[in-house]
Amino acid sequence: MSLRTRFFTALYITTLLSASADDVDEARLTLTSQGFQPPILQLSGRHKTRLHLINQTKSAAESQSSDLSREVIVPGGHEVILYLPPLPPGRYRYFNDFHSNSSGEIRIP
Secondary structure (H helix, E strand, C coil), X not given: CCHHHHHHHHHHHHXXXXXXXXXXXXXXXXXXXXXXXXXXXXXXXXXXXXEEEEECCCCCEEEEECCCCEEEEECCCCEEEEEECCCCCXXXXXXXXXXXXXXXXXXXX
């Protein structure tokens, strides 16, 4: 394989890897004794989202969203990572099923 072919192959692979890493947005949602923080989470909706759900309380939480078809139990003091697909504009509500007064919303402009 010539030097030129190796260079363009390496450039192509690097471009593919960097493009796939750029296509994932990062977001954090923290559950405290006061509820979800932030209570309204703005996302672009254009890319997949890696959502870090952090439970800072001592008790387990069940984060649930019928709008997103997601449900996950997060033990107290732990973090769970959820992957959301690209979403159309709208409002997506979620709540802690173990404490119904804790709720929030994801907004996509």
